[in-house]
Amino acid sequence: MEFKEAKNKFVQTWGALGSQWGINKTMAQIHALLMVSNEAVSMEDIMDELQISRGNASMNLRALMDWGIVYKEYKAGERREFFTAEKDLDELAVKIARERSKREIKPALKILKEVSSIDSKDSAEEKHFVEQTSKLYDFVLKADNMLDKMTEFNENWLGRLVLKIMK
Amino acid sequence: MEFKEAKNKFVQTWGALGSQWGINKTMAQIHALLMVSNEAVSMEDIMDELQISRGNASMNLRALMDWGIVYKEYKAGERREFFTAEKDLDELAVKIARERSKREIKPALKILKEVSSIDSKDSAEEKHFVEQTSKLYDFVLKADNMLDKMTEFNENWLGRLVLKIMK
DNA sequence: TTAAACTTTCAAAAATAAATGAAAGTTTGT
DNA sequence: ACAAACTTTCATTTATTTTTGAAAGTTTAA
Known part of the structure; x- marks a missing residue:
């Protein structure tokens, strides 16, 4: 080629x-x-x-x-x-992560919070809905925070992260 | 509501x-x-x-x-x-990650390896191309491996990961 | 084996997203 | 201030993706 x-x-x-x-x-x-x-x-x-x-x-x-x-x-x-x-890949990833977080994750979190806050009254159906959406809210929030933390690392965060995870 | x-x-x-x-x-x-x-x-x-x-x-x-x-x-x-x-969110995330890795990241890696393997001869332009695509290959490979590692954690990987990162 | 009850397929239609290009808008040098 | 050189905008067109629905396929019960 x-x-x-x-x-x-x-x-x-x-x-x-x-x-x-x-x-x-x-x-x-x-x-x-x-x-x-x-x-x-x-x-x-x-x-x-x-x-x-x-x-x-x-x-x-x-x-x-x-x-x-x-x-x-x-x-x-x-x-x-x-x-x-931008040719630095760490920087590139950080910027993309930040932007998507801002444009998509943050608004989604807002909606999740909203819908998980209805009072579930008595039906099992409603209770399940609130439970599931609350869990989802926590999960997405945690994932988003993780992205934030990564952006703070900034220098070669992926490499360092891999090291950490592999222990 | x-x-x-x-x-x-x-x-x-x-x-x-x-x-x-x-x-x-x-x-x-x-x-x-x-x-x-x-x-x-x-x-x-x-x-x-x-x-x-x-x-x-x-x-x-x-x-x-x-x-x-x-x-x-x-x-x-x-x-x-x-x-x-699937209602377990950790499991859900793992499955989505696996599937996208298989469908999109793996094929992209193959192409990256291919195009970064041309011999760059002498022009600075070609040298830069090979350097950039090689870096990208390494980066994507590392990110993909990280996903794999996460799937191995399996139980509450996100929570554990957050703890690790925040030290 | 038949037919009712249900699911899948896929060519065509509809909806959505992206691209065009000409006109409007900017900037810069004289 | 003017006009050349360039960029941006946006209504329209084009391309892509998704959805439809009727026909074909499948399964089950009698």
Whole structure:
């Protein structure tokens, strides 16, 4: 396999993986492309390599920047903007975890708390509902806190964590 | 908020959350419904509560059973089948982790290994590509192994893990 | 063996999500 | 202030995913 083919395969695979995890394909592909580029890439080049429209490129670059995993870069003497990805994987994982926690887990916790707080009166059905949703609330809260703790580690947290777990 | 409303809110929220994580809405809703039911539910009732077609119910129940998080149950004297969800959350998390690892992470690892194995010849561009994808391979492998380790813990792994991490 | 009671399948339809591209908006150099 | 160079927005189109429902399949009881 030669470079160009490998690069393409990587970008496509990452894109497909992204969509399985609720991140749109183009967003994941752009990120993949930037991850393996040794220098900042212009929007023009991104459009060209991924065969996507200007609007699509623009919107997804914006989204990636909102997630804090892609940065704008300015080159001296160049009018247009260039983009680079966060390449440190620990940092990347932390940022993704934070963002998903904020966007999805936190709101879900709010709902869980709400629905588990009804008074279950007397029926077994209602009692079971409250019990189950309360357990779920505790579980999700604990998992979310774990993510928070991980982000505090920050340097090479995954490696350290693996060590700890394996005892 | 009264029971019926709370239950509905829970099912809807869980469904929305599912789709953000690459699991289809109905599948997540059925699972939610079964999670909070104190007894096994017939397909008829599932169709009725979620307002979905027979085919949709059937296919998604099948998928949930493939994931190992929903079970068929037979009631004495009843012709039709009833369904229950895995209600133990540790067990649930373990099964989901295993399944996603098998379906998504393992294949991704294979591709990463492949593309990071090209010989990078001389250009800085190619060297950077190989370096980045190799790092990614190591990272994903480590994360996946961590999931495996967790599944071995099995009893209340999340709680124990939280204790360990917080030292 | 038959038919009633139930489940599964899958081609087609509907719903949802993503992409396009032209127009509007910005920024920068002169 | 102007216009060239570039970016963003968003209504419309396109692609993808999910759902439907009728037909085919299966199981069970008599």
